[in-house]
Amino acid sequence: MRDLISVLRTFGGAAPRHTLYAHGFTQRQLQQQVMHGSLLRIGRQWLALPTVDPSVVTALRAGGILGGGSALRSYGIWVTEQTRIVDVATVPHSSKKKFNGIRRVWHEHAADADPWRVTVADALWQYLQRAGRLDAIATLDSALYRGQLDLDGLAALRDRAPERCRPWFDLVDPRAESGTESIVRVSGLDHGWTVEPQVPFEGGRLDTVFEGWLCVECDSREHHSGLEQYDRDHRRNQNVLRAGGRWHRVTHFDVMHDLERTMQLISQILSQGHPTRLRFG
Incomplete structure (x- = not known):
């Protein structure tokens, strides 16, 4: 099942069943790989490689996808806070069933998700809702430096950001390497x-x-x-x-x-x- 593994790797290690069906895999094939331990079943809809980041598994099991600081880390963007708590992005009216070790962030652009995490722009917006000034600027610097955000995206994010955050954007500098x-x-x-x-x-x-x-x-x-x-x-x-x-x-x-x-x-x-x-x- 090398092809299946390759397809999952193109999606970062996890994908919903309907995506794998669209790539030609049958329900029987997927079930066999789960039984053999080659795939990890997460809820009813998701399948993942056993090597996928545990935070991804946590988010999917909680009924959402990676968001906020957790999504930013998955993109390689600096996040000051080091915590085992996983930011889980869910739509506003989804189930609020409690899970240990997660923090819910609301997400209204599910169609733009990738597929187990929000976009960089949405992750930054979610992070800015609670981030302090120095931490937020460091994260924005990192997103620009790594090419995950451009100046147009920065301007659009500023328009969306909470009012308290907007003056911070004047201090963002893409030259900082850490x-x-x-x-x-x-x-x-x-x-x-x-x-x-x-x-x-x-x-x-x-x-x-x-x-x-x-x-x-x-x-x-x-x-x-x-x-x-x-x-x-x-x-x-x-x-x-x-x-x-x-x-x-x-x-x-x-x-x-x-x-x-x-x-x-x-x-x-x-x-x-x-x-x-x-x-x-």
């Missing part, structure tokens, strides 16, 4: 400093540059982990010092769990002053 960079950048702007993300420097780039001379590198769990990367970062930071600048590294923990202290330290470094601005490019 959520921690976005949070540090916006926090710096809130302090009244000039902050530029992803500044070219000696053939590479610096994560964020404060006031034209303090280079703040934002480590994340995905990057800066290998020895080769560490050596490159070390050489670049030495070159920043040789050019007359200063650099400071903040970790994922610093940003996500101790942001106030992190910004206080950056403020202390900046208060010491610097005689000249660096030349980038």
